[in-house]
Amino acid sequence: MRIVVDRQICIGAAACVIVAGKTFQLDAEGKAEVVNGAAKEQTEETSAALSSIENDDCQTIIDGALSCPVNAIHLYEDDGTQIV
Amino acid sequence: MPTIPAVLRLRRFVIEEIIWESVNVYTLVLIPEQVEDAFDFIAGQWVYLHPLNEDGSSWGKAAFSIASAPASQPGRIELCIEIKGELTRRASKLGVGHVVGLQGPFGVFTVRSTDEAPFLFLAAGIGITPLRSMIEQLLAQGSEQPIHLLYSSREIESFVYWERFEMLRQRYPSFHPTCTLTGSVPAVWKDEHGRINGAMLDRWLPAVSHATFFMCGPEAFMQDMQRLLVERGIDTKKQIRRESFGS
Ligand SMILES: Cc1cc2nc3c(=O)[nH]c(=O)nc-3n(C[C@H](O)[C@H](O)[C@H](O)COP(=O)(O)OP(=O)(O)OC[C@H]3O[C@@H](n4cnc5c(N)ncnc54)[C@H](O)[C@@H]3O)c2cc1C
Ligand code: SF4
Numbered sequence A: 001m002r003i004v005v006d007r008q009i010c011i012g013a014a015a016c017v018i019v020a021g022k023t024f025q026l027d028a029e030g031k032a033e034v035v036n037g038a039a040k041e042q043t044e045e046t047s048a049a050l051s052s053i054e055n056d057d058c059q060t061i062i063d064g065a066l067s068c069p070v071n072a073i074h075l076y077e078d079d080g081t082q083i084v
Numbered sequence B: 001m002p003t004i005p006a007v008l009r010l011r012r013f014v015i016e017e018i019i020w021e022s023v024n025v026y027t028l029v030l031i032p033e034q035v036e037d038a039f040d041f042i043a044g045q046w047v048y049l050h051p052l053n054e055d056g057s058s059w060g061k062a063a064f065s066i067a068s069a070p071a072s073q074p075g076r077i078e079l080c081i082e083i084k085g086e087l088t089r090r091a092s093k094l095g096v097g098h099v100v101g102l103q104g105p106f107g108v109f110t111v112r113s114t115d116e117a118p119f120l121f122l123a124a125g126i127g128i129t130p131l132r133s134m135i136e137q138l139l140a141q142g143s144e145q146p147i148h149l150l151y152s153s154r155e156i157e158s159f160v161y162w163e164r165f166e167m168l169r170q171r172y173p174s175f176h177p178t179c180t181l182t183g184s185v186p187a188v189w190k191d192e193h194g195r196i197n198g199a200m201l202d203r204w205l206p207a208v209s210h211a212t213f214f215m216c217g218p219e220a221f222m223q224d225m226q227r228l229l230v231e232r233g234i235d236t237k238k239q240i241r242r243e244s245f246g247s
Helices: A015-019 A058-066 B086-092 B125-140 B162-171 B198-204 B219-231
Strands: A002-006 A024-026 A032-034 A038-042 A046-050 A073-076 B011-022 B025-032 B046-050 B062-065 B077-082 B099-106 B119-124 B147-153 B175-181 B212-216 B240-243
Touching (some): A002 A032, A032 A046, B025 B099, B077 B086, B077 B125, B119 B125, B125 B212, B147 B198, B212 B219
Parallel strands (some): B119 B212, B147 B175, B212 B240
Antiparallel strands (some): A002 A046, A002 A073, A024 A032, A038 A046, B011 B025, B011 B099, B046 B062, B046 B099
16 A cells, blocks of 8 residues: 655644554654555655555555545555545 | 553543633633542643534534633633634533533644743633633642733723733733724723724833743734734744644
8 A cells, every 4th residue: 555645735743653653654744644665655745655564554554544534644545546 | 452542532621610701711720520530731732522423422623722721720621712613613502511522632833941030921802711721730739920901902892811810910910901993992991992903912021031921813914913923023933832723
């Protein structure tokens, strides 16, 4: 699963971090970033990675994304289909 | 079957009281339906409020900071809500005894043990809600450190919790609230008038070398405050904590 945080939209409300703490954390600016994961890409605008076994299980990552009050987290299947 | 994390469990809370704070702002006073619906929270955190369908399922959800302090009455939660769209209007039509769902608590906009006093709070409009919780918690814990609040609102009628802060000011000498009205002022007004600018901030800021700032309000307000504080040598990363309501 590909996890993408839109850091321009993120307001640092930290719901994702509380629900899926092995996948999301707040950086020094108070914005969410993806932790662990593979093929990580980090820019000012987005933080993205492929989920790995060090992350939470798929359902918890989905719950984390759905808990975001501003829909800043997007999840994609390996074939590119958007899940959230 | 995977278990639902505790923060995502839909907890059932009963409306004990609805208090109209102004024409479009109301407080929902909520108590847990069952003991297991209660939850602990830290002052400044927020929850998802779910109006419920007749079958008990969620109608929709929106985020609201908890306005009451954890120390005030265990289990009891107050949400202060400004009517904006469908959900906030729908919740305003609920009555005493109706049940709503809550999920949470979420958020890291809280006072930490490493934060340096004095604590300086800056709020605009409905952004006062998490700050009320933090201020009342600090006062309830017997904090003798000075607590300063600068709170901006358009009109006196839309000042939420103004009388409450007046009462706290009289009871706790360490609490110093200042209000500014950006619209028309009543004849007897003795606080500030106008938008918060550098001169007003300088009148309000206590002469201290260390402090932690907590701010909440519309994005434009927070950007203005941040700029003014940075111009006064405040370290954004270490000394400023902010909560955005996302608009
Ligand atoms: C961390 C945080 C803290 C906040 N704290 C506060 C606070 O203390 N006080 C405050 O006033 N505001 C607060 N806000 C802002 C508040 O969340 C928004 O103002 C609120 O969401 C706007 O409500 P609305 O009535 O416009 O909702 P809407 O945009 O109308 O609805 C919200 C959701 O309800 C559902 N919904 C809407 N219409 C329907 C329908 N017809 N059928 C089914 N479902 C529907 C949808 O899921 C929609 O996403 C906070 C925001 C954040 C992020
Ligand atoms: S829940 Fe959303 S807004 Fe909050 S930190 Fe996570 S991505 Fe950002």
